[in-house]
Amino acid sequence: MDPSSNGAPLSIAAAPIDAAAAANATPAAAASSPTKTVVLVTGGTGLVGQALREIVEADPVEGYEWYFAGSKDADLTDAAAVAALFDRVKPGACLHLAAYVGGLFANMTHRVEFWRRNVAMQDAVMHCCHERGVRRLVSCLSTCVFPDKTTYPIDETMIHDGPPHSSNEGYAYAKRMVDVQNRMYNSQHGHEFTAVIPTNIFGKFDNFSVSDGHVIPGLIHKCYLAKKNGEAFVVSGSGKPLRQFVFSKDLARLMLWTLREYKETDPIILSVDEEDEVSIADVANAIVSAMDFKGEVVFDTSRADGQFKKTASNKKLRKYLPDFKFTPFEDALKETVEWFVANYETVRK
Ligand code: NAP
Numbered sequence: 001m002d003p004s005s006n007g008a009p010l011s012i013a014a015a016p017i018d019a020a021a022a023a024n025a026t027p028a029a030a031a032s033s034p035t036k037t038v039v040l041v042t043g044g045t046g047l048v049g050q051a052l053r054e055i056v057e058a059d060p061v062e063g064y065e066w067y068f069a070g071s072k073d074a075d076l077t078d079a080a081a082v083a084a085l086f087d088r089v090k091p092g093a094c095l096h097l098a099a100y101v102g103g104l105f106a107n108m109t110h111r112v113e114f115w116r117r118n119v120a121m122q123d124a125v126m127h128c129c130h131e132r133g134v135r136r137l138v139s140c141l142s143t144c145v146f147p148d149k150t151t152y153p154i155d156e157t158m159i160h161d162g163p164p165h166s167s168n169e170g171y172a173y174a175k176r177m178v179d180v181q182n183r184m185y186n187s188q189h190g191h192e193f194t195a196v197i198p199t200n201i202f203g204k205f206d207n208f209s210v211s212d213g214h215v216i217p218g219l220i221h222k223c224y225l226a227k228k229n230g231e232a233f234v235v236s237g238s239g240k241p242l243r244q245f246v247f248s249k250d251l252a253r254l255m256l257w258t259l260r261e262y263k264e265t266d267p268i269i270l271s272v273d274e275e276d277e278v279s280i281a282d283v284a285n286a287i288v289s290a291m292d293f294k295g296e297v298v299f300d301t302s303r304a305d306g307q308f309k310k311t312a313s314n315k316k317l318r319k320y321l322p323d324f325k326f327t328p329f330e331d332a333l334k335e336t337v338e339w340f341v342a343n344y345e346t347v348r349k
């Protein structure tokens with residue numbers, strides 16, 4: 001059962017289809033009404049935001065209008081810009097996806113920026129939701145927020161049980177504050193702010209930067225260049241660390257379900273099952289196959305491995321959606337690789 005659609009038509013009047021146009025559009029005052037909820041999606045031009053846009057365009061949901069905002073609509077680190085955005089869009093609900101996001105190596109290099117930008121954005125968006133009476137706010141943490149020294153599998157109760165892995169403490173502590181701020185606003189002002197905790201996400205419209213991207217987009221780009229230039233495909237680290245990866249389209253369907261159906265204010269992990277955990281070496285080999293790369297694969301152990309594993313339990317999610325079907329990893333990776341190759345000139349890299 002697909003939790004994301006009921007097949008009814010949707011008018012997306014609040015934002016044109018083209019993301020770039022949407023970023024510059026001045027929408028009609030798409031105020032919510034008793035029969036229509038305008039959802040402001042911050043981060044609407046990113047990996048998850050674009051996947052959600054595809055989902056709601058292909059499989060509309062009655063009674064919802066969407067405004068997919070990127071940084072051109074408002075710099076969310078600027079509270080006044082956030083207020084102006086809310087005045088324009090007049091949302092009845094907010095899906096706060098926007099963040100300064102990056103892979104292990106970006107996090108190791110820019111701890112301060114990962115802390116400052118993310119805290120500023122989530123504070124401005126959350127306070128504006130409060131001031132404008134937007135009671136339904138869904139924000140995002142990440143499975144990298146969990147303690148590095150922990151028992152497994154990790155679950156939602158363990159967020160603050162110890163320091164996160166040092167490699168991404170700026171981002172991890174900033175994201176932990178989403179959970180703290182939700183509790184404060186809900187208890188003091190009676191809101192229903194909640195959050196999701198996705199595992200590593202991949203798919204179209206990701207950041208394929210070799211230096212700053214996450215492992216899957218980074219390795220796809222590196223393998224593409226190795227094939228094009230007849231060079232070795234260099235994987236950073238030992239390849240031994242373990243990760244659970246979720247396809248962005250699946251994550252988007254789960255985000256839509258969270259917005260519409262999830263009523264708890266405690267966060268919920270959105271991840272594939274524990275047995276779907278793979279090693280970085282498995283990922284590299286899958287990319288080699290998807291890219292039909294025939295050259296040498298090298299593991300550069302002079303580079304960091306980061307957190308060895310962060311195995312998360314999706315038991316709480318399965319309690320709600322026991323039959324949710326995740327896209328098989330190889331199929332999702334193949335679709336991502338094919339999209340990357342076909343759009344190489346214009347992808348984020
Ligand atoms: P992404 O692809 O990097 O997209 C980031 C989005 O945030 C873009 O739409 C970007 O707008 C917007 N943004 C960044 N800085 C902004 C600013 N100062 N003002 C306004 N908008 C700004 O991110 P993602 O991977 O989709 O992540 C979405 C959410 O999922 C984030 O909250 C992230 O923490 C969480 N998450 C991601 C992963 C993952 O593996 N990717 C894993 C767990 C959790 P522009 O396009 O205009 O720059």
Ligand code: GFB
Pocket residue numbers: 102103104105107142143144145167168171172199200201210212213214215216218219222234235236237238239241243280303304305306307
């Ligand atoms: O996705 P990733 O960068 O971040 O994965 P994390 C890092 C793992 O992939 C390490 C290996 O074990 C790396 O050694 N790896 C191999 C590579 N080749 C590459 C490569 O070319 N690029 C990258 N980036 N890694 C992130 C957090 O942790 O998880 C973020 O830092 C975020 O804050 C994200 O939460 C979901 O999974 O280690």
